[in-house]
Amino acid sequence: MASNFSSVPILDWSLATNPESKPDFILQLRHALINVGFLYLSNPPVARSDIDAVVDYAPKLFDLPQDAKESIRMANSQHFFGYSRLGAELTKGKTDQREQFDFATPYDNEWKPGDPEYLKLWGQPQWPSEELVPGFKKTFLRYLEQVEKLSFDFIELLAEAFQIPISSLDTFFNNRRLQHRAKVVKYPVPPDNSSNQGVGPHFDGGFLTFLLQASPHRGLQVQNLSGEWIDAPPIPGTFVVNIGKALETVTQGLARATSHRVLSPEPGSTPRYSIPFFQNISQTVKIGDNVLQLSPEMLELKAARGEVAAPDSVNYTEYGLLPSGEVGLIGRVKSHPDVAQRHYPDLFKQFFPDGLPTQGFAY
Numbered sequence: 179m180a181s182n183f184s185s186v187p188i189l190d191w192s193l194a195t196n197p198e199s200k201p202d203f204i205l206q207l208r209h210a211l212i213n214v215g216f217l218y219l220s221n222p223p224v225a226r227s228d229i230d231a232v233v234d235y236a237p238k239l240f241d242l243p244q245d246a247k248e249s250i251r252m253a254n255s256q257h258f259f260g261y262s263r264l265g266a267e268l269t270k271g272k273t274d275q276r277e278q279f280d281f282a283t284p285y286d287n288e289w290k291p292g293d294p295e296y297l298k299l300w301g302q303p304q305w306p307s308e309e310l311v312p313g314f315k316k317t318f319l320r321y322l323e324q325v326e327k328l329s330f331d332f333i334e335l336l337a338e339a340f341q342i343p344i345s346s347l348d349t350f351f352n353n354r355r356l357q358h359r360a361k362v363v364k365y366p367v368p369p370d371n372s373s374n375q376g377v378g379p380h381f382d383g384g385f386l387t388f389l390l391q392a393s394p395h396r397g398l399q400v401q402n403l404s405g406e407w408i409d410a411p412p413i414p415g416t417f418v419v420n421i422g423k424a425l426e427t428v429t430q431g432l433a434r435a436t437s438h439r440v441l442s443p444e445p446g447s448t449p450r451y452s453i454p455f456f457q458n459i460s461q462t463v464k465i466g467d468n469v470l471q472l473s474p475e476m477l478e479l480k481a482a483r484g485e486v487a488a489p490d491s492v493n494y495t496e497y498g499l500l501p502s503g504e505v506g507l508i509g510r511v512k513s514h515p516d517v518a519q520r521h522y523p524d525l526f527k528q529f530f531p532d533g534l535p536t537q538g539f540a541y
């Protein structure tokens with residue numbers, strides 16, 4: 179472990195936008211991608227007023243009457259969008275103590291009979307009614323549009339950091355006709371003696387995640403190279419950026435997908451809120467067939483990382499073999515078996531041959 183880390187580095191986006199300071203940003207980025215797999219991005223190109231507005235909306239969504247939330251519950255949606263009540267989700271087979279709404283950038287579903295089932299996954303999200311949360315949909319979509327643009331700009335910088343032509347990433351982006359998922363999440367204070375697994379150890383799936391920590395609570399932790407859990411507390415005005423398994427695989431492991439988790443707020447505290455955005459890639463692309471060529475110098479930087487301890491998170495072994503959309507669908511089925519049972523009965527039987535687990539499903 180030549181380069182173990184004890185904190186998550188902070189990169190300043192304004193360095194990337196000035197030609198004089200950009201080389202410095204690229205060096206810092208290369209280090210963070212290879213040796214940490216997590217970073218804070220300060221001064222991001224997303225309007226502060228929109229960030230503040232979505233942070234303000236977060237508790238309001240959860241304060242809606244339970245029947246209003248359940249009217250857009252995830253089980254309604256073959257796209258796995260909508261509301262999941264507390265305890266509805268599993269990570270590593272254990273119930274997560276969080277409540278959430280899954281939304282996404284706009285996309286009209288294109289599945290037709292004969293198409294692979296995973297093409298059902300993208301489509302329009304379910305939104306809470308305008309009367310109940312006036313302005314939310316419009317504001318959130320405006321926010322997502324900016325984060326999506328940032329995600330593509332960030333990939334260009336990553337290509338520069340790894341000295342690969344940006345065109346070598348075109349196959350993943352389907353001319354940018356993609357759907358990205360984003361969630362609004364609440365981690366309540368758990369009752370006495372119950373689990374404090376906000377979300378269990380996991381890797382994200384796609385390319386890049388842009389996480390807005392929407393309240394001042396600690397709780398997010400990342401696993402360093404020796405397997406210790408390191409805090410990634412909220413830093414106002416920043417996004418936390420991390421790498422998903424697809425991007426790790428495509429870059430031959432040069433960009434590190436880092437295992438992370440969230441611990442519930444301490445007893446006597448208040449709920450924690452967060453808003454992650456997951457950059458997606460084309461559903462039909464097979465990661466294993468599109469692994470990027472990297473220079474020997476870059477691969478040496480990876481080797482210099484040294485031995486890495488086995489993380490606590492489960493691995494996405496399917497990535498090499500299957501279309502990315504299918505990997506995504508399997509992940510959703512495992513996390514939300516109740517939704518799968520309703521909309522993907524064959525896959526449900528494959529992954530849950532004994533029926534719904536006794537805990538961790540919503541409806």
Ligand SMILES: O=C(O)CCC(=O)C(=O)O
Nearest residue numbers: 363382389398440452454
């Ligand atoms: O809520 C957070 O801070 C992180 C959430 C997360 O890692 C996820 O939903 O993938």
Ligand SMILES: [Fe+2]
Nearest residue numbers: 380381382438
């Ligand atoms: Fe995550």
